[in-house]
Amino acid sequence: MKAAVMEAVRKPLTVKDMPDPKCPPNGVILRAEAEGICRSDWHAWSGDWAWIGLVPSMPLVMGHEFCGVIEEAGKEVHNFKKGDRVLVPFSQGDGICEYCRSGQSHVCANPSIPGFSYWGGYGRYVGIPNADLNLVPMPEEVGFLEGASMGCRFMTSYHGVVDRAQVRPGEWVAVHGCGGIGLSAIHVAAAIGANVVAVDLDDRKLELAKKVGAQYTVNGKRSEDVPMSVFDITKGGAHVSVDALGIATTCRNSVLSLRKQGRSLQIGLTTQAEQGEVQLPIDRMVTMELQLIASLGMPAARYPSMLQMVQSGKLNPKAMITETVGLDGASRVLEEMTGFQNVGVSIIDKY
Numbered sequence: 001m002k003a004a005v006m007e008a009v010r011k012p013l014t015v016k017d018m019p020d021p022k023c024p025p026n027g028v029i030l031r032a033e034a035e036g037i038c039r040s041d042w043h044a045w046s047g048d049w050a051w052i053g054l055v056p057s058m059p060l061v062m063g064h065e066f067c068g069v070i071e072e073a074g075k076e077v078h079n080f081k082k083g084d085r086v087l088v089p090f091s092q093g094d095g096i097c098e099y100c101r102s103g104q105s106h107v108c109a110n111p112s113i114p115g116f117s118y119w120g121g122y123g124r125y126v127g128i129p130n131a132d133l134n135l136v137p138m139p140e141e142v143g144f145l146e147g148a149s150m151g152c153r154f155m156t157s158y159h160g161v162v163d164r165a166q167v168r169p170g171e172w173v174a175v176h177g178c179g180g181i182g183l184s185a186i187h188v189a190a191a192i193g194a195n196v197v198a199v200d201l202d203d204r205k206l207e208l209a210k211k212v213g214a215q216y217t218v219n220g221k222r223s224e225d226v227p228m229s230v231f232d233i234t235k236g237g238a239h240v241s242v243d244a245l246g247i248a249t250t251c252r253n254s255v256l257s258l259r260k261q262g263r264s265l266q267i268g269l270t271t272q273a274e275q276g277e278v279q280l281p282i283d284r285m286v287t288m289e290l291q292l293i294a295s296l297g298m299p300a301a302r303y304p305s306m307l308q309m310v311q312s313g314k315l316n317p318k319a320m321i322t323e324t325v326g327l328d329g330a331s332r333v334l335e336e337m338t339g340f341q342n343v344g345v346s347i348i349d350k351y
């Protein structure tokens with residue numbers, strides 16, 4: 001199969017023929033039709049995340065944000081067959097641990113992530129284990145581009161905003177960082193009736209944030225004090241604040257943007273600079289009764305609720321997509337991520 005292959009850290013991916021995957025008895029072979037290029041790919045490509053055990057073994061076919069059509073289903077698969085169009089949540093479970101059995105497969109005791117645990121959607125064919133648990137039927141009216149965009153960033157933000165932070169209509173939500181996760185969080189929060197303030201350093205990203213639902217924007221380059229700017233706009237602080245990037249500044253600013261009893265939603269994992277450790281104003285969190293809530297992916301079982309909002313037009317994952325590329329265009333997108341130059345979501349749709 002043709003694939004864009006990572007053979008060395010921070011070096012351009014090589015587009016070449018790789019061995020086809022084998023079909024697991026309880027899994028499927030999926031023909032990938034579209035694949036989002038996520039900042040998590042950039043972290044893997046940059047050799048980040050060793051401290052959480054995510055060391056890529058090369059050659060690696062990355063890609064955890066894809067959808068496609070089933071080419072072959074294993075003998076033990078009951079719910080899917082050849083020809084089915086499916087979405088692929090990146091947070092996948094083994095189906096047997098206590099979390100999977102209670103519908104929380106995204107925090108499985110033995111998780112697997114395509115593009116990390118096995119070869120992912122930067123290749124034309126992907127062998128996906130535990131298909132009955134880990135795949136989601138894709139409605140006819142959902143196209144492959146939006147389907148791919150629902151594999152990681154969009155669903156992660158949906159689960160974070162709806163299930164974890166439990167944003168309510170009329171609340172103020174401040175979103176720090178307007179990459180794919182941040183734009184999705186803005187879009188979902190606005191769709192359920194929250195008032196959203198978008199924060200970023202790049203006016204182009206803030207423009208897109210407005211298009212997908214933000215009512216107010218703060219450019220951190222022009223604001224002397226981002227949390228104070230959020231306080232001014234929200235007249236006393238946000239009810240919910242989201243760190244959608246995962247660096248020390250956005251994590252702290254998220255907590256500092258909250259009014260009393262506010263909830264800070266941490267979505268992004270940190271970078272090489274933090275290695276998972278960020279200083280937080282604990283006394284302020286105690287005296288203001290603030291909450292820090294973390295969120296990781298979303299179980300396949302929660303997709304129907306999100307898909308109903310997509311089908312009814314309340315959510316439009318396509319609005320975040322700004323470009324499509326071929327396999328040979330993926331390296332350029334990764335390189336641009338180093339300098340935060342990309343605006344919106346880039347998708348591979350030509351294999």
Ligand SMILES: [Zn+2]
Nearest residue numbers: 038040152153
């Ligand atoms: Zn991702």
Ligand SMILES: [Zn+2]
Nearest residue numbers: 094097100108
């Ligand atoms: Zn499990």
